[in-house]
Amino acid sequence: MTAVAGLTVRDVRGEAEMSACCALYRSVMALGPGDGSINPRLLTGIQHNGGHVVGAFLGPRLVGFAYSFLGRDPARPTALYQYSALAVVDEGMQDRGIGRRLKLAQRERCLADGIERMRWTFDPFKTRNAHMNLDVLGGEVIALNPAMYGARGFGADRDDESDRFVVEWPLARTGPVPAWPAPAARDWREGDAVVDGDQVLIAVPARWERRRAELGTPGATALRRDVRASFAEALGTGRVGVSCVRVGADLAVYRFVPRDRPQWTDG
Numbered sequence: 001m002t003a004v005a006g007l008t009v010r011d012v013r014g015e016a017e018m019s020a021c022c023a024l025y026r027s028v029m030a031l032g033p034g035d036g037s038i039n040p041r042l043l044t045g046i047q048h049n050g051g052h053v054v055g056a057f058l059g060p061r062l063v064g065f066a067y068s069f070l071g072r073d074p075a076r077p078t079a080l081y082q083y084s085a086l087a088v089v090d091e092g093m094q095d096r097g098i099g100r101r102l103k104l105a106q107r108e109r110c111l112a113d114g115i116e117r118m119r120w121t122f123d124p125f126k127t128r129n130a131h132m133n134l135d136v137l138g139g140e141v142i143a144l145n146p147a148m149y150g151a152r153g154f155g156a157d158r159d160d161e162s163d164r165f166v167v168e169w170p171l172a173r174t175g176p177v178p179a180w181p182a183p184a185a186r187d188w189r190e191g192d193a194v195v196d197g198d199q200v201l202i203a204v205p206a207r208w209e210r211r212r213a214e215l216g217t218p219g220a221t222a223l224r225r226d227v228r229a230s231f232a233e234a235l236g237t238g239r240v241g242v243s244c245v246r247v248g249a250d251l252a253v254y255r256f257v258p259r260d261r262p263q264w265t266d267g
Contacts, residue, residue, distance in 0.1 A: 012055040020062040064089035084120035121164035125208040127252040130244035138177035139169040141241025180243040193230040200234040206252040
Protein backbone atom coordinates (compact mmCIF):
# COMPACT_ATOMS: atom_id res chain seq x y z
CA MET A 1 0.00 0.00 0.00
CA THR A 2 1.49 3.32 -1.13
CA ALA A 3 0.74 6.38 1.02
CA VAL A 4 -0.76 9.38 -0.74
CA ALA A 5 1.59 12.37 -0.66
CA GLY A 6 -0.08 15.69 0.04
CA LEU A 7 -3.31 14.19 1.37
CA THR A 8 -5.22 16.31 3.88
CA VAL A 9 -8.02 14.95 6.05
CA ARG A 10 -10.23 17.61 7.59
CA ASP A 11 -13.84 18.60 8.20
CA VAL A 12 -15.85 19.19 5.02
CA ARG A 13 -16.83 22.85 4.71
CA GLY A 14 -19.57 24.64 2.83
CA GLU A 15 -22.12 23.75 0.17
CA ALA A 16 -19.63 23.15 -2.66
CA GLU A 17 -17.66 20.56 -0.70
CA MET A 18 -20.85 18.92 0.58
CA SER A 19 -22.05 18.68 -3.03
CA ALA A 20 -18.73 17.09 -4.01
CA CYS A 21 -19.33 14.43 -1.33
CA CYS A 22 -22.74 13.63 -2.79
CA ALA A 23 -21.36 13.40 -6.33
CA LEU A 24 -18.52 11.12 -5.22
CA TYR A 25 -20.96 8.82 -3.46
CA ARG A 26 -23.20 8.51 -6.53
CA SER A 27 -20.21 7.76 -8.74
CA VAL A 28 -18.43 5.20 -6.56
CA MET A 29 -21.59 3.33 -5.63
CA ALA A 30 -22.92 3.33 -9.24
CA LEU A 31 -26.31 4.48 -8.00
CA GLY A 32 -29.31 4.13 -10.28
CA PRO A 33 -32.30 6.51 -10.49
CA GLY A 34 -34.28 4.66 -7.81
CA ASP A 35 -31.43 3.94 -5.41
CA GLY A 36 -31.66 7.13 -3.34
CA SER A 37 -28.71 9.21 -2.25
CA ILE A 38 -27.59 11.95 0.13
CA ASN A 39 -27.70 15.70 -0.28
CA PRO A 40 -25.80 18.75 1.05
CA ARG A 41 -28.64 19.76 3.38
CA LEU A 42 -28.59 16.38 5.09
CA LEU A 43 -24.80 16.44 5.58
CA THR A 44 -24.90 20.04 6.84
CA GLY A 45 -27.65 19.20 9.31
CA ILE A 46 -25.69 16.22 10.61
CA GLN A 47 -22.54 18.31 11.00
CA HIS A 48 -24.38 20.97 13.01
CA ASN A 49 -26.13 18.52 15.34
CA GLY A 50 -23.59 16.24 16.95
CA GLY A 51 -22.35 14.45 13.85
CA HIS A 52 -19.23 14.76 11.72
CA VAL A 53 -18.47 14.99 8.00
CA VAL A 54 -14.77 14.50 7.28
CA GLY A 55 -13.13 14.57 3.88
CA ALA A 56 -9.84 13.52 2.31
CA PHE A 57 -8.46 16.14 -0.09
CA LEU A 58 -5.64 16.35 -2.60
CA GLY A 59 -5.42 20.10 -2.91
CA PRO A 60 -9.00 21.20 -3.60
CA ARG A 61 -10.02 17.77 -4.94
CA LEU A 62 -12.17 15.57 -2.71
CA VAL A 63 -11.01 11.94 -2.96
CA GLY A 64 -12.91 10.45 -0.02
CA PHE A 65 -15.28 11.30 2.79
CA ALA A 66 -17.17 9.80 5.73
CA TYR A 67 -20.06 10.99 7.80
CA SER A 68 -21.45 9.91 11.15
CA PHE A 69 -24.09 10.88 13.69
CA LEU A 70 -24.97 10.09 17.30
CA GLY A 71 -26.65 6.75 17.98
CA ARG A 72 -28.17 5.11 21.03
CA ASP A 73 -28.40 1.40 21.78
CA PRO A 74 -31.96 0.58 22.98
CA ALA A 75 -30.47 -2.08 25.26
CA ARG A 76 -28.22 0.55 26.87
CA PRO A 77 -30.10 3.85 26.46
CA THR A 78 -27.51 5.95 28.28
CA ALA A 79 -24.61 4.62 26.16
CA LEU A 80 -24.13 6.84 23.12
CA TYR A 81 -21.97 6.06 20.12
CA GLN A 82 -21.23 7.63 16.75
CA TYR A 83 -22.78 5.71 13.90
CA SER A 84 -20.66 5.99 10.78
CA ALA A 85 -23.28 5.79 8.05
CA LEU A 86 -20.98 6.05 5.07
CA ALA A 87 -17.32 6.06 4.04
CA VAL A 88 -16.43 6.44 0.35
CA VAL A 89 -13.08 6.64 -1.46
CA ASP A 90 -12.61 7.53 -5.13
CA GLU A 91 -12.15 4.33 -7.15
CA GLY A 92 -8.78 5.46 -8.48
CA MET A 93 -7.49 6.13 -4.95
CA GLN A 94 -8.54 2.95 -3.17
CA ASP A 95 -6.12 0.59 -1.38
CA ARG A 96 -3.86 3.51 -0.44
CA GLY A 97 -4.84 3.98 3.20
CA ILE A 98 -7.37 6.77 2.67
CA GLY A 99 -10.24 4.85 4.27
CA ARG A 100 -8.11 4.23 7.35
CA ARG A 101 -7.19 7.92 7.54
CA LEU A 102 -10.87 8.85 7.43
CA LYS A 103 -11.71 6.39 10.20
CA LEU A 104 -8.89 7.71 12.41
CA ALA A 105 -10.16 11.26 11.85
CA GLN A 106 -13.61 10.12 12.96
CA ARG A 107 -12.08 8.50 16.04
CA GLU A 108 -10.26 11.71 16.95
CA ARG A 109 -13.47 13.74 16.76
CA CYS A 110 -15.44 11.19 18.76
CA LEU A 111 -12.94 11.13 21.60
CA ALA A 112 -12.85 14.94 21.66
CA ASP A 113 -16.64 14.81 22.15
CA GLY A 114 -16.35 12.23 24.94
CA ILE A 115 -17.75 9.41 22.77
CA GLU A 116 -15.78 6.17 23.17
CA ARG A 117 -17.51 3.87 20.69
CA MET A 118 -18.30 3.91 16.99
CA ARG A 119 -20.51 1.58 15.03
CA TRP A 120 -21.11 1.02 11.34
CA THR A 121 -22.28 -1.74 9.02
CA PHE A 122 -20.80 -3.52 6.03
CA ASP A 123 -21.64 -6.37 3.67
CA PRO A 124 -20.09 -9.59 5.07
CA PHE A 125 -19.02 -10.59 1.56
CA LYS A 126 -16.91 -7.45 1.11
CA THR A 127 -13.86 -9.08 2.67
CA ARG A 128 -11.43 -6.25 1.93
CA ASN A 129 -13.62 -3.97 4.06
CA ALA A 130 -13.88 -6.70 6.69
CA HIS A 131 -10.10 -7.02 6.99
CA MET A 132 -9.66 -3.29 7.53
CA ASN A 133 -12.55 -3.03 9.98
CA LEU A 134 -11.40 -5.98 12.10
CA ASP A 135 -7.69 -6.70 11.61
CA VAL A 136 -6.46 -3.15 10.96
CA LEU A 137 -8.74 -0.96 13.09
CA GLY A 138 -9.64 -3.51 15.76
CA GLY A 139 -13.41 -3.38 15.46
CA GLU A 140 -15.62 -6.34 16.36
CA VAL A 141 -18.64 -7.77 14.55
CA ILE A 142 -21.37 -7.75 17.20
CA ALA A 143 -24.50 -8.49 15.16
CA LEU A 144 -25.90 -9.46 11.77
CA ASN A 145 -28.83 -7.61 10.19
CA PRO A 146 -30.21 -9.84 7.41
CA ALA A 147 -31.53 -7.88 4.41
CA MET A 148 -31.06 -4.66 6.38
CA TYR A 149 -32.04 -2.43 3.44
CA GLY A 150 -34.47 -4.86 1.85
CA ALA A 151 -34.44 -7.98 -0.28
CA ARG A 152 -32.30 -6.27 -2.90
CA GLY A 153 -29.33 -3.95 -2.59
CA PHE A 154 -28.52 -0.85 -4.59
CA GLY A 155 -25.98 0.47 -7.04
CA ALA A 156 -23.56 -2.19 -8.27
CA ASP A 157 -24.91 -4.58 -5.60
CA ARG A 158 -28.56 -4.31 -6.60
CA ASP A 159 -28.82 -8.08 -7.24
CA ASP A 160 -27.65 -8.97 -3.71
CA GLU A 161 -29.72 -9.25 -0.58
CA SER A 162 -28.58 -6.42 1.66
CA ASP A 163 -27.17 -8.36 4.62
CA ARG A 164 -25.00 -6.26 6.92
CA PHE A 165 -22.66 -6.96 9.79
CA VAL A 166 -22.73 -4.43 12.65
CA VAL A 167 -19.22 -3.44 13.78
CA GLU A 168 -18.42 -1.82 17.10
CA TRP A 169 -15.07 -0.05 17.46
CA PRO A 170 -13.94 0.61 21.06
CA LEU A 171 -12.16 3.93 20.55
CA ALA A 172 -10.51 4.29 23.96
CA ARG A 173 -8.46 1.09 23.69
CA THR A 174 -4.78 1.93 23.53
CA GLY A 175 -3.06 -1.41 23.06
CA PRO A 176 -2.08 -2.87 19.69
CA VAL A 177 -4.75 -4.54 17.60
CA PRO A 178 -4.54 -8.31 18.21
CA ALA A 179 -2.69 -10.21 15.48
CA TRP A 180 -4.73 -13.39 15.14
CA PRO A 181 -2.94 -16.48 13.83
CA ALA A 182 -3.63 -17.55 10.28
CA PRO A 183 -6.35 -20.20 9.98
CA ALA A 184 -4.95 -23.73 9.98
CA ALA A 185 -4.06 -25.07 6.55
CA ARG A 186 -6.83 -27.26 5.10
CA ASP A 187 -8.80 -27.68 1.91
CA TRP A 188 -10.96 -24.60 2.54
CA ARG A 189 -14.17 -24.28 0.54
CA GLU A 190 -16.59 -21.38 0.45
CA GLY A 191 -19.31 -21.82 3.06
CA ASP A 192 -17.18 -23.98 5.39
CA ALA A 193 -17.92 -23.39 9.08
CA VAL A 194 -15.21 -25.01 11.23
CA VAL A 195 -15.23 -25.20 15.03
CA ASP A 196 -11.71 -24.69 16.38
CA GLY A 197 -11.79 -24.96 20.18
CA ASP A 198 -13.99 -22.12 21.37
CA GLN A 199 -13.69 -20.34 18.03
CA VAL A 200 -15.64 -20.64 14.78
CA LEU A 201 -13.99 -20.09 11.38
CA ILE A 202 -16.21 -19.38 8.35
CA ALA A 203 -14.96 -19.26 4.76
CA VAL A 204 -16.38 -16.88 2.14
CA PRO A 205 -15.39 -15.83 -1.39
CA ALA A 206 -12.61 -13.23 -1.28
CA ARG A 207 -13.59 -11.65 -4.61
CA TRP A 208 -17.34 -11.50 -4.36
CA GLU A 209 -18.13 -9.47 -7.46
CA ARG A 210 -16.37 -12.01 -9.68
CA ARG A 211 -17.81 -15.01 -7.83
CA ARG A 212 -21.31 -13.54 -7.99
CA ALA A 213 -20.99 -13.25 -11.77
CA GLU A 214 -19.79 -16.87 -12.01
CA LEU A 215 -22.65 -18.23 -9.90
CA GLY A 216 -25.43 -16.10 -11.35
CA THR A 217 -28.08 -14.50 -9.17
CA PRO A 218 -29.81 -17.72 -7.97
CA GLY A 219 -26.51 -19.42 -7.05
CA ALA A 220 -25.10 -16.30 -5.39
CA THR A 221 -28.29 -15.85 -3.36
CA ALA A 222 -28.20 -19.48 -2.21
CA LEU A 223 -24.56 -19.19 -1.12
CA ARG A 224 -25.22 -15.93 0.70
CA ARG A 225 -28.12 -17.50 2.60
CA ASP A 226 -26.11 -20.58 3.58
CA VAL A 227 -23.27 -18.47 4.92
CA ARG A 228 -25.72 -16.10 6.59
CA ALA A 229 -27.01 -19.03 8.66
CA SER A 230 -23.46 -19.86 9.78
CA PHE A 231 -22.80 -16.24 10.72
CA ALA A 232 -26.05 -16.06 12.69
CA GLU A 233 -25.23 -19.25 14.58
CA ALA A 234 -21.72 -18.03 15.49
CA LEU A 235 -23.02 -14.69 16.73
CA GLY A 236 -26.02 -16.25 18.43
CA THR A 237 -23.77 -18.40 20.62
CA GLY A 238 -22.14 -15.38 22.24
CA ARG A 239 -19.25 -14.82 19.86
CA VAL A 240 -17.97 -11.72 18.08
CA GLY A 241 -16.14 -11.48 14.77
CA VAL A 242 -12.55 -10.32 15.21
CA SER A 243 -10.70 -11.13 11.99
CA CYS A 244 -11.06 -11.74 8.27
CA VAL A 245 -7.98 -12.87 6.34
CA ARG A 246 -7.32 -14.47 2.98
CA VAL A 247 -6.37 -18.13 2.80
CA GLY A 248 -5.72 -18.00 -0.94
CA ALA A 249 -6.48 -15.90 -3.97
CA ASP A 250 -10.21 -16.66 -3.89
CA LEU A 251 -11.14 -17.37 -0.28
CA ALA A 252 -11.14 -15.48 3.01
CA VAL A 253 -11.88 -16.78 6.50
CA TYR A 254 -13.69 -14.98 9.32
CA ARG A 255 -12.77 -15.75 12.93
CA PHE A 256 -15.41 -15.57 15.69
CA VAL A 257 -14.35 -15.82 19.34
CA PRO A 258 -16.29 -15.75 22.64
CA ARG A 259 -17.43 -12.25 23.50
CA ASP A 260 -15.86 -12.33 26.97
CA ARG A 261 -12.50 -13.72 25.80
CA PRO A 262 -9.62 -11.32 26.58
CA GLN A 263 -8.31 -9.89 23.30
CA TRP A 264 -6.51 -6.64 24.02
CA THR A 265 -3.56 -5.69 26.19
CA ASP A 266 -3.71 -2.02 27.09
CA GLY A 267 -0.52 -0.14 26.35
